[in-house]
Amino acid sequence: MIYDVVIAGAGPVGLFLACELRLAGLSPIVLEQVEDPRSPLKRLPFGLRGLSAPTLEAFHRRGLLDKIAAPRGANAGSGGGAASIPHWMQQSRRPGGHFAGIQFFQDDIDSSKWRYRLPSPAGTSLAVEMEVLESALAARAVAMGVEIRRGCGVEGFKASADGVSVRAGGETLHALWLVGCDGGHSTVRKAGGFEFVGTDPEFTGYSVQVEMTDADQLKPGRHYTSTGVYTYQPPGTVTMVDFDGGVFHRSRAITLDHVQTVLRRVSNTDVTVTALELATTWTDRAFQATTYRRGRVLLAGDAAHLHSPLGGQGLNLGLGDAVNLGWKLAATIRGDAPAGLLDSYTAERHPAGAQVLDWSRAQVALMRPSRSTRALEAIIRDLIDTRDGATYFAERVWGVSLRYDLGGHHPLVGRSAPDFELSDGGTLGALLRDGKGLLLDFDGAAPLRTLARRWSNWITYVASDAKDNLGLSALLVRPDGFVAWADEATPALEAVSQAAARWFGEPETGV
Numbered sequence: 001m002i003y004d005v006v007i008a009g010a011g012p013v014g015l016f017l018a019c020e021l022r023l024a025g026l027s028p029i030v031l032e033q034v035e036d037p038r039s040p041l042k043r044l045p046f047g048l049r050g051l052s053a054p055t056l057e058a059f060h061r062r063g064l065l066d067k068i069a070a071p072r073g074a075n076a077g078s079g080g081g082a083a084s085i086p087h088w089m090q091q092s093r094r095p096g097g098h099f100a101g102i103q104f105f106q107d108d109i110d111s112s113k114w115r116y117r118l119p120s121p122a123g124t125s126l127a128v129e130m131e132v133l134e135s136a137l138a139a140r141a142v143a144m145g146v147e148i149r150r151g152c153g154v155e156g157f158k159a160s161a162d163g164v165s166v167r168a169g170g171e172t173l174h175a176l177w178l179v180g181c182d183g184g185h186s187t188v189r190k191a192g193g194f195e196f197v198g199t200d201p202e203f204t205g206y207s208v209q210v211e212m213t214d215a216d217q218l219k220p221g222r223h224y225t226s227t228g229v230y231t232y233q234p235p236g237t238v239t240m241v242d243f244d245g246g247v248f249h250r251s252r253a254i255t256l257d258h259v260q261t262v263l264r265r266v267s268n269t270d271v272t273v274t275a276l277e278l279a280t281t282w283t284d285r286a287f288q289a290t291t292y293r294r295g296r297v298l299l300a301g302d303a304a305h306l307h308s309p310l311g312g313q314g315l316n317l318g319l320g321d322a323v324n325l326g327w328k329l330a331a332t333i334r335g336d337a338p339a340g341l342l343d344s345y346t347a348e349r350h351p352a353g354a355q356v357l358d359w360s361r362a363q364v365a366l367m368r369p370s371r372s373t374r375a376l377e378a379i380i381r382d383l384i385d386t387r388d389g390a391t392y393f394a395e396r397v398w399g400v401s402l403r404y405d406l407g408g409h410h411p412l413v414g415r416s417a418p419d420f421e422l423s424d425g426g427t428l429g430a431l432l433r434d435g436k437g438l439l440l441d442f443d444g445a446a447p448l449r450t451l452a453r454r455w456s457n458w459i460t461y462v463a464s465d466a467k468d469n470l471g472l473s474a475l476l477v478r479p480d481g482f483v484a485w486a487d488e489a490t491p492a493l494e495a496v497s498q499a500a501a502r503w504f505g506e507p508e509t510g511v
């Protein structure tokens, strides 16, 4: 059997990509090296992940939002689940997120500046447990008919001009394409000879659950010290950023003694750790593959870009890769992709990744334990405390500023499409559920309807007014929900045709 796509890794990115490929009619298989997907590190407190606007919009467009928001997930964006929000975040003002630990607050944000955002069930931020997210994505993939083979790690592969032979679990699988979604230590990236460049770590981060004596020496909340930063959530949850200890190599066991040494150093106390229940380490290593594609091998998620978890953006970045890649790879495999479509994956997602890596580096710079850094931090803190400051940081942390450089004269082109509420009560989000493109015509102009027929396999045409059409006459939306073309005047048919051909290929018949 020849699979369309072998996906290495059943993390959130691999699973979401599998769903996207299946939605487009392909047959992917997911190979996962770990037998059992459950892990205490995927649950509270360390398994909590902040999802940002582009991710939530993507889930809304695929009907996945309620599966992720409803269960045990703590909800930062729409009000529920306060019990699972970390202690230091439970305060009278609603935090919107943070930059290097400096919080911005929801009531400071001026969202009227985001002219092209409309109210949507997707919202702008939501915290979920990794386990909830992964099981919702796995359930969707399986329900769609995707095979997930667990305990079957990819060991290596051979790629040719026609396909890829993948060695995994003692056998060889044949596929047209291979996508490495196998995390930061990606076998696919290494075996595929991808260049991975970036900056080396300055600190080691520790997330631990411990029992202690003299724990009252630690103050709850987040604290900068002369050697790093610690965040304490009583009774025994501690996160530490240790600048002075050198980089802790992940192959070493994290012992109780080591944790105690680091905790004493970072907190400037002499607390005694009596039991180590859970521990994981991370660093601020920031590396990115120079290209996300080499021949028939692609990378997505942490396999393509790695950075510190500060500010929580890696998962969002990876899920953004998946929704960007899915429809493009599907069209390539079906044989109806326009020239350059697959290469637009790297062209669009690499800059998005580079921005996030720099965002994480900037936070590291603001956490260094030096007097000048503390002085700089005080200034940034003041700026974040202003309305413009909070709005700017929310825009970056929530992913609202994401825009692909697609050309086009309208400012909406390259941005995530607003969730227009249509006259019949439906939303743009719901119209994208089948993974096709969408031509939304607010004026119901006959020539647009005729034009859309030429791409009827790939584009759904809908004529409807909206509660608020933001002054637009029509817009063309790609399957990933990003705007390919928009206009406020009577649409120039040539421009719509060009945009449709650019993303969906030339139609078989002319107008």
Ligand SMILES: Cc1cc2nc3c(=O)[nH]c(=O)nc-3n(C[C@H](O)[C@H](O)[C@H](O)COP(=O)(O)OP(=O)(O)OC[C@H]3O[C@@H](n4cnc5c(N)ncnc54)[C@H](O)[C@@H]3O)c2cc1C
Pocket (backbone or CB within 6 Å): 008, 009, 010, 011, 012, 013, 014, 031, 032, 033, 034, 046, 048, 049, 050, 051, 152, 153, 154, 155, 181, 182, 183, 184, 185, 186, 187, 188, 207, 282, 300, 301, 302, 303, 309, 311, 312, 313, 314, 315, 316, 317, 318
């Ligand atoms: C403490 C912490 C907090 C974080 N908080 C946030 C946050 O709030 N928001 C956010 O956006 N991001 C956050 N992140 C980052 C986020 O968790 C990662 O970016 C995300 O998990 C990446 O998803 P992925 O699917 O690419 O990789 P992973 O989640 O690493 O999944 C990769 C999968 O591939 C499997 N695998 C590995 N090798 C092979 C192989 N050879 N063959 C087959 N399978 C293989 C692994 O077992 C794993 O299941 C945080 C990270 C940490 C450490």
